[in-house]
């Protein structure tokens with residue numbers, strides 16, 4: 001169990017808030033964020049991604065968990081916001097986020113999304129490819145404001161968890177390979193033809209849930225060498241480098257991520273070193289953490305329903321499943337599970353935790369250890385704050401659960417549970433004559 005959790009009378013408390021009370025007041029399944037823990041994590045990024053030689057910018061990748069209240073926090077910390085769709089941009093707008101601090105990503109932004117970004121005054125657009133650069137130049141021909149542009153490049157470094165490889169991988173759907181200098185120069189030239197667009201520099205993102213800090217050092221070295229090559233061939237100034245996100249988090253005891261302070265300082269030091277060594281004109285560096293900001297502050301709470309024994313499994317059925325957390329099914333992701341109502345007992349029970357969806361694969365854990373349990377006990381899953389709510393679906397017409405912050409005993413609702421009416425709100429009955437045989 002996480003050391004930020006407390007046990008009182010066998011029961012888990014999150015930021016001094018009883019899990020029984022959360023279940024009875026908000027019902028389950030429920031997404032819970034420990035607000036003080038979330039703020040603490042954000043403060044770590046703010047305090048440690050700093051340099052006395054370069055401007056630094058933390059851009060929260062909102063796809064990890066996007067909603068009005070989260071965007072308010074991001075604004076409060078002075079971070080910028082990364083959005084990847086018109087929907088995330090609209091959420092930023094409605095949360096009163098300063099849109100000049102928004103970074104718009106995506107490998108296939110539609111004309112409508114680009115127009116929306118231009119009209120709303122999005123600060124920076126990360127262009128993915130030459131066709132998009134041309135569309136952007138066409139669409140942005142009569143605005144007063146300058147839009148900043150970064151180009152996404154693929155430095156040929158692929159990192160997954162504990163391994164990273166330097167490849168000449170040139171077939172990614174994202175960005176343009178740094179080996180393809182001609183196309184990159186074509187994008188830069190295209191952007192420069194439009195006086196309302198300002199080419200600022202490059203962006204790269206090498207993967208997610210990366211523990212190996214050497215992968216980020218290799219990325220920075222590769223990008224800086226590439227920038228030097230480019231600067232020898234064009235007059236266009238490279239002012240900004242954005243190294244993306246992907247910093248690893250702790251889901252279970254097997255994950256041992258470096259402290260955020262170490263991650264931030266490693267990146268800053270390596271960037272300062274490379275920029276100085278190669279005498280680059282770069283003035284600003286950015287990172288785009290998503291998971292590492294929200295994952296560990298988030299929890300999911302379920303009520304245990306029926307129990308079933310099969311020859312090889314002890315099933316615990318819970319009142320949610322792949323609809324509210326698809327990561328175990330999609331990526332075989334592991335989590336720590338606790339019986340929130342019997343948390344001080346040792347974890348002696350080997351169980352299979354199954355959701356309620358009509359899908360045999362709908363398991364939250366195939367084989368994990370929990371404390372002794374009974375039906376109606378509460379099950380708490382830790383580190384679910386990233387890509388849980390944001391990947392939720394309505395499969396089986398299950399309602400998406402509500403989301404709350406907890407803060408020293410206070411429960412603050414931030415997203416309501418969907419109602420049955422919400423589930424069919426966009427549907428329409430058709431005329432009887434169309435039904436006739």
Ligand SMILES: *Cc1c(COP(=O)(O)O)cnc(C)c1O
Nearest residue numbers: 061205208245246288289290291
């Ligand atoms: C997903 C993504 C991120 C955030 O990744 P995390 O693993 O959540 O930190 C940052 N930048 C880009 C471009 C992304 O696609």
